[in-house]
Amino acid sequence: MITEKDICCIIPYREADGYRKNNLFCVIDMLNNYFPEMKILVIEQDKEPTLESNNKFISEFIFNDKLFNKSWALNIGINLCDKKYCMLYDSDLLMRKEDLKQAFVLIDKYEVVKPFLYLYYLGENQSKKLYKDKEYKFENLEIESKTNRAGPISGGIIIFNKIALEKIGGWLENFEGFGGEDDGLDVKIRRFLSYKVLPLSCFHLYHSRCEANDYINHSNYQNNIDLFYKIHAMNNQELISMIEIQKKTNGNINKYRN
Numbered sequence: 001m002i003t004e005k006d007i008c009c010i011i012p013y014r015e016a017d018g019y020r021k022n023n024l025f026c027v028i029d030m031l032n033n034y035f036p037e038m039k040i041l042v043i044e045q046d047k048e049p050t051l052e053s054n055n056k057f058i059s060e061f062i063f064n065d066k067l068f069n070k071s072w073a074l075n076i077g078i079n080l081c082d083k084k085y086c087m088l089y090d091s092d093l094l095m096r097k098e099d100l101k102q103a104f105v106l107i108d109k110y111e112v113v114k115p116f117l118y119l120y121y122l123g124e125n126q127s128k129k130l131y132k133d134k135e136y137k138f139e140n141l142e143i144e145s146k147t148n149r150a151g152p153i154s155g156g157i158i159i160f161n162k163i164a165l166e167k168i169g170g171w172l173e174n175f176e177g178f179g180g181e182d183d184g185l186d187v188k189i190r191r192f193l194s195y196k197v198l199p200l201s202c203f204h205l206y207h208s209r210c211e212a213n214d215y216i217n218h219s220n221y222q223n224n225i226d227l228f229y230k231i232h233a234m235n236n237q238e239l240i241s242m243i244e245i246q247k248k249t250n251g252n253i254n255k256y257r258n
Contacts, residue, residue, distance in 0.1 A: 002085065002104045004035035007159070009087045010077035012070050013044045013051070019127075019207035021050070023092040026131050026205060031089075032056050033136065034097040041080060042091075043073040064256040067220055071171030071181045075251040078162065078170055087159045092205040094130070095157065096138060099200040103159050111164035112195035114153050116202035121145045127206040138203060153189050153197060155182040164193050169246030172231070173255070180224030184231050188243065191236060 009031060015021055024042070031040055040057040044050065045068065049061040062076055074088055085107055095115060103115035122130070126142040168188040175181035189195055234242065 002108050004038040004104075006083055007035075007085045007087050007104070008039045008041055008077075008081040008083040009089050010074060010081065011040065011042045011057075011089050011091050012073035012077070013042050013091050014046050014068050015044075015050050016068075017208050019205075020091065022131050023127070023205040023207060026127075026134075027089065027091055027094065028057050029134055030094055030136050033134070034100065039083065041077055043077045045069065045073050062253055062256075066256055067177035069173060069176050069255075071175050071185075072173045072251075072255055075170045075173065076253055078165060079251045081162060084162060085159060086162050086165060087157065088154075090156050092207060093156050094136060094138070094203045094205065095200070096136070099198070102198060102200070106196050106198070107159045107161065110196045111161045111193040112153065112189055113159045114155075114195070114197045115157055115159065115200060117197055117199045118201045119147045119151075119156070119204055120201060121147075121204045122206055124206040130205070138201075141203070144206070152182040152186040153195055154185040156202060166247070168192055169243035170250050172227075172242075172246065173250060174227055175224050177220035177224065178218040179221050180228040183228045187228075187231050187234075188239060191239060 011024065011027065013020070013024055028040060031038060042051060042057050042059045043062060044059060045062045045064040047063070047065045049059070051059040051061070053059045060076070060080060062073065064072075077088075078086055100115055103113045106113045120141070121144045123142050123144040130136070171181055172184045175184060231239070231242075
C-alpha cells in the first residue's frame, strides 16, 4: 500500500502578490497536518529567493527574471524527487485528508490520478479564517463560485508514478506566463497513460486575479493557446518525437541564466 513516505509533493511558486505566500503556507501547514512524513519540495522561481527551508518544507530556488514558467519549475522538481510518486500541487488549493488518501490508494493501479473534479473558490474572508484557525473541516464555507468540471486532468493537483511522467517527457517548457501548460500535458496523458479522475471536491484560496474574460490580455497567453492547439493536432508519432526531444532538454536549472 502507498504511504505518505512514498510521495514527494512538488509546489511551484512565485510571490506575485500579498496573498500568495499566505496561501502557500496554509497549504504547507495543511499537508504537514495530514501527512507529517511526506516530503514537500517548493520550487521558487524569481530574481531572488523569498523562502527558506525549514522543518516543514524544502525550498529550492531557481533564477527566472522573465515570465513565470510553471512547467519548468515542475520538471526541475521531478528531477529532484527521490520518491516513486510525485504529487504536483498548486500553492492555493486545499482538500480533505480522506479524499487525498483515496488518490494515494489508486496511484498503485493507475499511472496518473487527479483527486478532484469539483472546484470551489473561497472568498477573501473565508480564506483569512482558514489561515488563522488552521482547521481543515471544510464545513459551512462561504463559497464565492464553483466549477463543476475542474479543468484539465493535470490542473491543480495531480499524482503521478514518476516513471510514467518521465516516459511522456514531463511538462512542455515552451508554455510561459499564464495558460496552456496543463492542457498541453493533458494531450500526452490521454494518449499514452492510464489515468483516473475522482469525483471529489477541492477548495481554492483567495488571491487577486483577472476575470475569466480578461485572460486573453495576459502576457503571452495567445502564444500559449496557439501552442496547445498545435500539440493537440499532432498524431501519436509526432507527439513521441516531441517527447524524445523534451527528455533531452527539460529541467535545465540554468534555463534563464543563459
